[in-house]
Amino acid sequence: MERGLSPNTMESYVRDVKKFTALVEDISTVTRKQIHEYIVSLYDVGLDARSISRGVSALKTFFGFLVSEGVIGENPALNIKAPKFIKKLPSALTVEEVEKLLNITNVTTWEGVRDRAMLELLYASGLRVSELVNLKREDINIEEGFLVVRSGKGGKDRLTLMGESSKSWLLKYLELSLDRLQTSPYFFITRRNKFFTRQGIWLKLKEYAAKAGITKEVYPHILRHSFATHMLEGGADLRAIQALLGHSSITTTEIYTHVRTDFLREEYDRFHPLGAHKE
Numbered sequence: 001m002e003r004g005l006s007p008n009t010m011e012s013y014v015r016d017v018k019k020f021t022a023l024v025e026d027i028s029t030v031t032r033k034q035i036h037e038y039i040v041s042l043y044d045v046g047l048d049a050r051s052i053s054r055g056v057s058a059l060k061t062f063f064g065f066l067v068s069e070g071v072i073g074e075n076p077a078l079n080i081k082a083p084k085f086i087k088k089l090p091s092a093l094t095v096e097e098v099e100k101l102l103n104i105t106n107v108t109t110w111e112g113v114r115d116r117a118m119l120e121l122l123y124a125s126g127l128r129v130s131e132l133v134n135l136k137r138e139d140i141n142i143e144e145g146f147l148v149v150r151s152g153k154g155g156k157d158r159l160t161l162m163g164e165s166s167k168s169w170l171l172k173y174l175e176l177s178l179d180r181l182q183t184s185p186y187f188f189i190t191r192r193n194k195f196f197t198r199q200g201i202w203l204k205l206k207e208y209a210a211k212a213g214i215t216k217e218v219y220p221h222i223l224r225h226s227f228a229t230h231m232l233e234g235g236a237d238l239r240a241i242q243a244l245l246g247h248s249s250i251t252t253t254e255i256y257t258h259v260r261t262d263f264l265r266e267e268y269d270r271f272h273p274l275g276a277h278k279e
Contacts, residue, residue: 017059034076039055064077091222098123113172119205123223125147133197140170147161158244206218228245228253
């Protein structure tokens with residue numbers, strides 16, 4: 001909390017620490033060797049490098065906290081090296097695939113209109129799923145076309161925008177939901193007027209992707225990645241994308257320049273006189 005990490009990151013850190021502490025009798029006597037052997041065991045059970053690296057970070061933070069509180073004299077995890085992992089380029093849908101995903105919703109029903117509004121906003125505003133489910137009605141200014149995101153990483157508020165299409169579907173959803181929303185602080189709710197979970201959105205996304213015939217692996221962040229990729233392909237400034245996504249560092253946003261390299265290669269091969277597909 002002091003570092004301003006997101007709730008999801010904090011939950012992961014707690015899980016990682018609990019896994020380790022469940023294996024030791026006395027936290028105050030833990031040695032570097034014990035931690036090293038535990039890390040080796042994670043390799044043995046086939047845990048990926050990213051998860052192991054996060055576990056090492058969690059233990060370093062935990063034991064560092066115990067040192068600062070005077071519970072132990074030194075941090076036994078301090079010099080434990082985390083494994084290096086190669087960051088995968090984020091997968092993104094094509095514009096055509098996004099349109100298929102949006103159009104597959106059954107907008108003759110309340111649920112279909114709600115789902116269309118949620119998917120439109122995820123893609124139009126580059127929201128994290130956790131940010132979508134935490135949106136309040138007062139955070140959204142549909143007429144002006146912007147929303148305030150209050151639940152992003154680092155506890156920082158940010159302003160992001162929405163397009164005309166998402167504005168239209170949000171208005172339709174709002175018109176159909178005025179009575180329902182009287183009893184909920186959240187903007188998007190289930191048919192039982194309950195809070196949406198991230199897992200619930202993910203399941204809906206996978207269901208719609210299957211119906212739309214999208215064969216790519218679909219996961220919660222894919223519309224966010226698609227938003228950033230398509231913005232960059234359209235010529236948007238990287239700093240503007242950084243602000244809209246809520247990245248604290250431009251280096252996080254720069255990963256999308258690698259995605260765009262693939263797009264540029266395709267365009268070059270397609271249109272340049274000496275491109276790969278010219279005879």
